[in-house]
Amino acid sequence: MTNRRRTATFTRTFLATAMGACLVAGCGTLPGDAGDSGGTLTVMTFAPIGTKATNMPGMPGMAKAYERWVNAKGGINGHKLRVLTCNEKNTPTGAADCAREAIAEKAVAVVGSYSQHGRAYMAPLEAEGIPFIGGYGVSSEEFQSPLSYPVNGGQPVLLAGAGHQLGRACSKVSLVRPDTLAGDALPVLLNAGLKANNVPEAADIRAAEDSADFAPQAREALANVSTGKERSCVAAVLGERTETFFDAFRRSDGRHAKAQISSVLGSVSQSLVDRTGGKESPFEGAYLTSWYPVSTDPLWEPMRKVISEQAFGDDTLDPDDSGAQTTWIAYTVLNEMVRRLDRGEDITARRLTRALNQAENVETGGLTPDLSWRYQDLRAVAGFPRISNGRVTFQIVRSGRLVAQPGEQTLDMTSTLEQAPRPT
Numbered sequence: 001m002t003n004r005r006r007t008a009t010f011t012r013t014f015l016a017t018a019m020g021a022c023l024v025a026g027c028g029t030l031p032g033d034a035g036d037s038g039g040t041l042t043v044m045t046f047a048p049i050g051t052k053a054t055n056m057p058g059m060p061g062m063a064k065a066y067e068r069w070v071n072a073k074g075g076i077n078g079h080k081l082r083v084l085t086c087n088e089k090n091t092p093t094g095a096a097d098c099a100r101e102a103i104a105e106k107a108v109a110v111v112g113s114y115s116q117h118g119r120a121y122m123a124p125l126e127a128e129g130i131p132f133i134g135g136y137g138v139s140s141e142e143f144q145s146p147l148s149y150p151v152n153g154g155q156p157v158l159l160a161g162a163g164h165q166l167g168r169a170c171s172k173v174s175l176v177r178p179d180t181l182a183g184d185a186l187p188v189l190l191n192a193g194l195k196a197n198n199v200p201e202a203a204d205i206r207a208a209e210d211s212a213d214f215a216p217q218a219r220e221a222l223a224n225v226s227t228g229k230e231r232s233c234v235a236a237v238l239g240e241r242t243e244t245f246f247d248a249f250r251r252s253d254g255r256h257a258k259a260q261i262s263s264v265l266g267s268v269s270q271s272l273v274d275r276t277g278g279k280e281s282p283f284e285g286a287y288l289t290s291w292y293p294v295s296t297d298p299l300w301e302p303m304r305k306v307i308s309e310q311a312f313g314d315d316t317l318d319p320d321d322s323g324a325q326t327t328w329i330a331y332t333v334l335n336e337m338v339r340r341l342d343r344g345e346d347i348t349a350r351r352l353t354r355a356l357n358q359a360e361n362v363e364t365g366g367l368t369p370d371l372s373w374r375y376q377d378l379r380a381v382a383g384f385p386r387i388s389n390g391r392v393t394f395q396i397v398r399s400g401r402l403v404a405q406p407g408e409q410t411l412d413m414t415s416t417l418e419q420a421p422r423p424t
Contacts, residue, residue: 041079046086046098047114052210054239056114058324060085061317065310092120099124112327116182130349134330143384152291158264160413161289161392163193170233174221179206192420218248235262242267265290270320278400288395295320303328382422390414
């Protein structure tokens, strides 16, 4: 081989190796790399709106309010924020369409969004190197993808926390949950919390996600309610259909009065309690688990101020809603990460991803523990290694308000989840 040919071979090898390293490290701007144009930082928030199942209109509503607020203050570190919103429609096609729109609009991140169809949206985002910051936590991909940066522990933490809460109060538990791929993981997670309190596994009762008739599930749950001195619990995690189930449960049999009812934030909210009678609500006395402090905590005042100033009259945006709260925290993370970069620096998706991968102690105003998503921060939770916040709070409906449950402190459920089997 001649010296010229050796030199050419070496040069091609060196360039290929350098480009591969650059892809991994996230350096520079690559062909097709999403970035901000002319000082504008484009991001997307998507959520289902107007569907027959769970709807989260407060998440894009919160994102747009944040956009108006931060731009009125001069943007983020010299960049004007441009927020795209998209209706995910509770379908894989809708989720994929939102991801493709984010790519086409050169968004540098998807922020504070909701979708149970993780496979549909995460793959196209991964292909373009676009980070997914602060999802609601309803799909397993949010805790598996190297481009996902969760701010809460999602359904895994809520369900394990609910198991702990119910395990300390009940000897028998029934779980009513969606008959979906995401729903299949819920019994495993709830049972992890029950097991930690030496309570038998919950009866697993499946329901169609968009069902309007829960009478069969109500009868099945009632059949598991003890008529003796043992205390029974019935937990329902059905999103917006949770109210419909408990209405059927109350109408089915007088034994319902002997059962402790339970759910998680997102399936039951303060607005639902208000709408169903406040102090006279059938949810009075219900147990709830959440990722965050109760909505009356002063830590939420900055968010409430933004809503009152920038979204006055928007009845889709409720400061007590866990979706809106998650979006607020996600944009707080985005704001913090952009401010850590050099002022005036072009922000690309890959550059933002690199910053997230190296970040330590990302603060959210006390609403979560300090967050980080470095390799050394991965958790030994089967199927959910990217849980960076395993904290859960315990609440109860008292006099028509969601308040902290007396005698229960904030708890990190990570160790409980580490001992749970991998959901199948």
